[in-house]
Amino acid sequence: MEKIVILTGAGISAESGLGTFRDEGGLWAQHRIEDVATPEGFARDPALVHRFYNARRVQAAEAQPNAAHDALARLQRDWPSEVVIITQNVDNLHEAGGAQGVIHMHGTLAGALCAACGHRWTAPPEMAVGEPCPACAAPTARPDVVWFGEMPYHMDAIYDHLAGASIFAAIGTSGQVYPAAAFVHEAMMSGARTVELNLEPSTGASSFDEVILGPATEAVPRWVDQILSSQ
Template structure:
C-alpha cells in the first residue's frame, strides 16, 4: 500500500511488560492475589475504599522504579517524524509513553498519575498516596478516587477514538490481548472504514485473525523494526 497519512496505534500491557510492569493477565499478572471485583469495580470502591486506594497507591509508587523501553522510544521517534495524523490510544494507565517523548497519547482507561472527583468530575494530576475521603480542590467533596476506568464504566474519549479510526489509513495494535472490549473491536472498526491493519504482539492475540498482517515477538524488537521500516526513505 502507499505510505499512510493517518495512523492510529493501540497499545496494551504488553508494551510495558519489558519495562517491568506486570501484565494484566496470567501467572504473576497484576491481579494475582486480588479478584477484579475486589479492586477494580465501582462496587469495590464503595465496599472497601481503603483496599482500592491502597492497591492503586502501590501501582502508582511502582512507576518510579521503571523506565520506558525501546518500544516506547520507537513510537515517540515515529510521532516526531510523522507529518500526517497520528494518535496513540493506550489501554495502559502508566506514563511510559509520555516519558519516552510521545505527546499525542489518549489514555482510554485513565491514568495512575491522575485523580478524579466522583462528585463533580474534576480531574487533577496526582503524585503519591491518595487516601479515601480526600477532598476535591474544585468542589470540596471528600470523594477523590483514582482516575481509573473501572470495569463496568465507559472508557474515555470513545467518540474521539472512533473518529480517528474512521480516518485512519493504518491501524496498528501493539501488546494487547485482543480480549478486552471495546478496544478489541477497534481492528474491525478500522478495517470496516478501509484502514490496513497490523498486529505487533508477543504471540497471536485473541483477535489476530482480524488483522491483515501480524508480526510476533518482544515489543522491544518488533516495534523498533516496524518503525524503522515506516521511516525508511
C-alpha cells in the same frame, strides 16, 4: 499522506517492569479484578482499592520507557503525516519516551477524580479514603482510572481517528477487552491496513491483515523501521 493510528495495551509496558493482568506473581495476581477495578469494589472496600493503586502508582513512577515506547515516539516525529497513539495503559511511559498527544482511554495513575462532582486533579503519591475534592470538598476522591463497567474516555475522538486511519496497529493488547477489541473492525471498515504486534497472537488476531510476533522491544522498533523506510 497516510495517517497511522496505534492502540497499545499492557504488553508494551511489560518489559519496563509493569505487569499485565495475566502475569503470575504480579500485583494483579494478588487481587481479584472485582475487588480492585470496579466501582462496586471501591464502594465495598475503598481502603483496599487505594492501597492497590498507590502500589501501582509507585511502580509506574519507577518504570522507564523501553525501546518500543521510544520507537513509537520516533515514528510520530519522523512520519510526515499524523500518528495517533491511543493507550489502554494508565502509566505515562509513552510520554516519558517522547510521544505527544497520547489518548489515555482508561485514564491515568497520575490523576485523581472526584466521584461526586467529576473534578480532576493531579494525584498525590498516596491517596487515602475520605480525601477531599479540591473543588467541592466531598470526601470522595478516587483514582482517575476507568474501571470495568465504566465507559472509557475520549471515545468520540477515538472513533474519528479510526475512521481516518490508513494504517491501524494494535500493540501488546489481549483482544479481550471491549470496546478496544473492536477497533480493528472500525479501522477495517474505513479501509485501513491492519497489523497486530504481540508476544503471542491475541484473541482477535485473525481479524488483522498481518500479525508480527515477538517481544515489543524487538518487534516494534523493527516495524517502525519498516514503516519509515516505506516513505
